[in-house]
Amino acid sequence: xxxxxxxxxxxxxxxxxxxxxxxxxxxxxxxxxxxxxxxxxxxxxxxxxxxxxxxxxxxxxxxxxxxxxxxxxxxxxxxxxxxxxxxxxxxxxxxxxxxxxxxxxxxxxxxxxxxxxxxxxxxxxxxxxxxxxxxxxxxxxxxxxxxxxxxxxxxxxxxxxxxxxxxxxxxxxxxxxxxxxxxxxxxxxxxxxxxxxxxxxxxxxxxxxxxxxxxxxxxxxxxxxxxxxxxxxxxxxxxxxxxxxxxxxxxxxxxxxxxxxxxxxxxxxxxxxxxxxxxxxxxxxxxxxxxxxxxxxxxxxxxxxxxxxxxxxxxxxxxxxxxxxxxxxxxxxxxxxxxxxxxxxxxxxxxxxxxxxxxxxxxxxxxxxxxxxxxxxxxxxxxxxxxxxxxxxxxxxxxxxxxxxxxxxxxxxxxxxxxxxxxxxxxxxxxxxxxxxxxxxxxxxxxxxxxxxxxxxxxxxxxxxxxxxxxxxxxxxxxxxxxxxxxxxxxxxxxxxxxxxxxxxxxxxxxxxxxxxxxxxxxxxxxxxxxxxxxxxxxxxxxxxxxxxxxxxxxxxxxxxxxxxxxxxxxxxxxxxxxxxxxxxxxxxxxxxxxxxxxxxxxxxxxxxxxxxxxxxxxxxxxxxxxxxxxxxxxxxxxxxxxxxxxxxxxxxxxxxxxxxxxxxxxxxxxxxxxxxxxxxxxxxxxxxxxxxxxxxxxxxxxxxxxxxxxxxxxxxxxxxxxxxxxxxxxxxxxxxxxxxxxxxxxxxxxxxxxxxxxxxxx
Numbered sequence: 001x002x003x004x005x006x007x008x009x010x011x012x013x014x015x016x017x018x019x020x021x022x023x024x025x026x027x028x029x030x031x032x033x034x035x036x037x038x039x040x041x042x043x044x045x046x047x048x049x050x051x052x053x054x055x056x057x058x059x060x061x062x063x064x065x066x067x068x069x070x071x072x073x074x075x076x077x078x079x080x081x082x083x084x085x086x087x088x089x090x091x092x093x094x095x096x097x098x099x100x101x102x103x104x105x106x107x108x109x110x111x112x113x114x115x116x117x118x119x120x121x122x123x124x125x126x127x128x129x130x131x132x133x134x135x136x137x138x139x140x141x142x143x144x145x146x147x148x149x150x151x152x153x154x155x156x157x158x159x160x161x162x163x164x165x166x167x168x169x170x171x172x173x174x175x176x177x178x179x180x181x182x183x184x185x186x187x188x189x190x191x192x193x194x195x196x197x198x199x200x201x202x203x204x205x206x207x208x209x210x211x212x213x214x215x216x217x218x219x220x221x222x223x224x225x226x227x228x229x230x231x232x233x234x235x236x237x238x239x240x241x242x243x244x245x246x247x248x249x250x251x252x253x254x255x256x257x258x259x260x261x262x263x264x265x266x267x268x269x270x271x272x273x274x275x276x277x278x279x280x281x282x283x284x285x286x287x288x289x290x291x292x293x294x295x296x297x298x299x300x301x302x303x304x305x306x307x308x309x310x311x312x313x314x315x316x317x318x319x320x321x322x323x324x325x326x327x328x329x330x331x332x333x334x335x336x337x338x339x340x341x342x343x344x345x346x347x348x349x350x351x352x353x354x355x356x357x358x359x360x361x362x363x364x365x366x367x368x369x370x371x372x373x374x375x376x377x378x379x380x381x382x383x384x385x386x387x388x389x390x391x392x393x394x395x396x397x398x399x400x401x402x403x404x405x406x407x408x409x410x411x412x413x414x415x416x417x418x419x420x421x422x423x424x425x426x427x428x429x430x431x432x433x434x435x436x437x438x439x440x441x442x443x444x445x446x447x448x449x450x451x452x453x454x455x456x457x458x459x460x461x462x463x464x465x466x467x468x469x470x471x472x473x474x475x476x477x478x479x480x481x482x483x484x485x486x487x488x489x490x491x492x493x494x495x496x497x498x499x500x501x502x503x504x505x506x507x508x509x510x511x512x513x514x515x516x517x518x519x520x521x522x523x524x525x526x527x528x529x530x531x532x533x534x535x536x537x538x539x540x541x542x543x544x545x546x547x548x549x550x551x552x553x554x555x556x557x558x559x560x561x562x563x564x565x566x567x568x569x570x571x572x573x574x575x576x577x578x579x580x581x582x583x584x585x586x587x588x589x590x591x592x593x594x595x596x597x598x599x600x601x602x603x604x605x606x607x608x609x610x611x612x613x614x615x616x617x618x619x620x621x622x623x624x625x626x627x628x629x630x631x632x633x634x635x636x637x638x639x640x641x642x643x644x645x646x647x648x649x650x651x652x653x654x655x656x657x658x659x660x661x662x663x664x665x666x667x668x669x670x671x672x673x674x675x676x677x678x679x680x681x682x683x684x685x686x687x688x689x690x691x692x693x694x695x696x697x698x699x700x701x702x703x704x705x706x707x708x709x710x711x712x713x714x715x716x717x718x719x720x721x722x723x724x725x726x727x728x729x730x731x732x733x734x735x736x737x738x739x740x741x742x743x744x745x746x747x748x749x750x751x752x753x754x755x756x757x758x759x760x761x762x763x
Contacts, residue, residue: 048546095731110491115434115449133161136757146448152191350387376411408433458754464510474501563601617649690726
């Protein structure tokens, strides 16, 4: 196929990204390079997110959230079908919330240019279309030249997509989406409606999918490899399910006590051949009748007990069957590469890589040349000699100087296809900064995500209170971002600095902006005009949250408070103050972990009425209040966990109307997720009627205390005080996403939500 390369003019680079990352001190650049290249960085992020979702032992919060999403999706779909018959323009009308007690429109705001993580992708060469699966659980369709991106399941999230494939059924194009949450869905109308595959009930109870493959034969067989729970023998087992009807129904064909980390399956995309199955030191094949035939023991001249996390790939070009095995060496922590050129009868050690893959789809072998291999971690490595030597495609920081032709950091997926006209490889590389294409085995790459792939993952947003047209955002791996002119349409953002940033705070309406990165806090001066006045303070201790809570000092814009740990596992609040080009840090005297309860500070707040009233909350549900600016503290009695409940504190909002009223929110799986105090924190009562059991990341309260808006794991919610009840705000147009942040803009009666996968949305 002759590629249509659509290159967006390079002047976009100066608009979309700042060069400030290159003007930082060399010390700061080195810190970011070391931190973002650390393989444990991603694990710490995931552990932090899981820590928030505190829940009683034996309960799977993902099952609870998936069930909530399923109920909401079915209700929305039914409402849309019935209302659409009466009014075909129903999606253009106001959303009616709580039976008309609240009305408004959902408006997508962006970012339109700072794409987040893509997991995997597929190509329909017949129509020159790419189907990409985002970390937000959406399938996006765009042209091969990187234009006309459209979200196909905005109102229906598919969590942690492992595979997306297009199956041709005559004139029908069926989209298959396999989620790590052990659910499989398909659509035959480009995502307007979705059906769920049957036969995976045991998977749904407890389990996950490691690998999904499509075998291109007459029946388009789909195989799933994963793990689930054997409730009869009460143990974890690896399992394989198979569908021979284009993904509509699945049947279990294999169970084993071999851990799924020691198993993998692979089949060639283009030949009606075997499915190869490795289970520990045994290689087998699976035929069209689901018969598993043992090929033989795998002799790697290596003790299998010293290996872990096995991945199987291969190449069957011109019917020459090559198999490639990637395996983690427990001793050296290197990934070892083995290859067989005779269908698994003999194996040869080829080489090694000194890091782990980013995800299960991060490895691939060329479909036309068995000597070409790919292995993605923080950066992408390629081998052109069958795995003996490996070359880095580019350093992750090279992206910021050339975003159109250098790969972004983190490689969740590499998918290689055969160009049907050129008989050559066509490669899609999924990154934490969108999707790239290559026609020369990644020697050159082209960014397909420069415009329209709206999948930003935001932790925090801040709107300049003096000028609502200026919007700031802290993202996952796409750094601190800024838009200085709200055009009234989808916004493009300028990325000021790379990395993960949260807790955007300011006491002078956005002129001075504080933020937190995992490792330091920083402040920008005159951020509404420039990005060059930036100063930072590195954390002195490690015993704090991955992104610890930070709040602005209401009296001094150049000061802030942060819960950055302390010596000997102490938990202290630090007062930061910027002077000149430096930040000083002094911790307040109170140790919130003086009783060795393993408490970690998770939320801070200061009263808008009396600046001497401070509030703090810990990850195990303890609430503290101070009436002398944080020097002495009292703990709320009869309100602590996890013995009493499993509340994880993540947000404290003092009322702007009533001095003694305080709202708190957090994990609400095994207990209420939102509480209110009418006596300045001395006691709390739950307000959770109508709210599902889920995680509440942040709440915002209107100045008159009549409405509370909540950003939650399963969508946007509003508490209407006059009704003493919560209501789902999703309506017909809000994306089904994790809503991480929320702020209320009173002058324009707008609630602004930041989502972790579909950018910023206003109601």
